[in-house]
Amino acid sequence: MKYKLETIPVWDAFKENGECPLCTLEEKNEKNYIRFFLGDSVMDPDTRVQVNKTGFCAQHAALLFSGGHKQGLGLMMHTFLLETIPQVEVYAKALSNKAQDLTKKNVLTAVIAKDRTLNTAIDNLAKYAEQNTRACIFCHRLEQTLLRYTFTIIYLWKKDPEFKKTLSTSKGFCLKHLPMVLRMAKTELSGAQSGMFFKMLIPLEVQSLKRLEQEILWFTQKFEYANRDKPWKTSKDALQRTLQKLTGGVYSE
Numbered sequence: 001m002k003y004k005l006e007t008i009p010v011w012d013a014f015k016e017n018g019e020c021p022l023c024t025l026e027e028k029n030e031k032n033y034i035r036f037f038l039g040d041s042v043m044d045p046d047t048r049v050q051v052n053k054t055g056f057c058a059q060h061a062a063l064l065f066s067g068g069h070k071q072g073l074g075l076m077m078h079t080f081l082l083e084t085i086p087q088v089e090v091y092a093k094a095l096s097n098k099a100q101d102l103t104k105k106n107v108l109t110a111v112i113a114k115d116r117t118l119n120t121a122i123d124n125l126a127k128y129a130e131q132n133t134r135a136c137i138f139c140h141r142l143e144q145t146l147l148r149y150t151f152t153i154i155y156l157w158k159k160d161p162e163f164k165k166t167l168s169t170s171k172g173f174c175l176k177h178l179p180m181v182l183r184m185a186k187t188e189l190s191g192a193q194s195g196m197f198f199k200m201l202i203p204l205e206v207q208s209l210k211r212l213e214q215e216i217l218w219f220t221q222k223f224e225y226a227n228r229d230k231p232w233k234t235s236k237d238a239l240q241r242t243l244q245k246l247t248g249g250v251y252s253e
């Protein structure tokens, strides 16, 4: 088997019957990872090496910052900085040298040299900084975990008639997690199976978006004076659920 099966957490997430079971699972795991990264792993050399290689994206850095262990995060950031500085210096030195050369040239040759050498040095430093701020060990591990859950979803759909029924009466997946499900089904299901799977899933997704459109519409109309005493129906949390469906994530007040 390609991935380890995770049937219990997958079933639990489907039982919540939210807009996306993978969002539910992602949120739970995110909380566990915060505990992990701010817990014993701070002193674990292997994790430190990996953190030093990749660092964290802005979203996860913010979660770690509010995770209640400033000294641990400080230790991690100190060693990450020690790793980062020499790498920045390579690109920064190249850029400084080119800039210095340029000041010694006459106007005409400076134009040519800028195009040839300075622009490349600028791009290299910019690219390094971009890659460095986007790469995230937290995102990477979450993705690996979500792949196991997605694999389990497809596996259960194949093997367990009750799960098949549960998925076909669920609210589908958010648009952030849908691609993962589509790709996993594409690689894990045979021709006839994938026919059945997509025949079930795609109308489910479209219906789900249309239902939300009605729910969020009533949510906005409820703010009008004439509707203030009318019932919310199912729209009270339609904003959270629409945000989730369109972008992924769990939104709570």
Ligand SMILES: [Zn+2]
Pocket (backbone or CB within 6 Å): 020, 021, 022, 023, 024, 173, 174, 175, 176, 177, 248, 249
């Ligand atoms: Zn989701």
Ligand SMILES: [Zn+2]
Pocket (backbone or CB within 6 Å): 056, 057, 058, 059, 060, 136, 137, 138, 139, 140
């Ligand atoms: Zn991240």
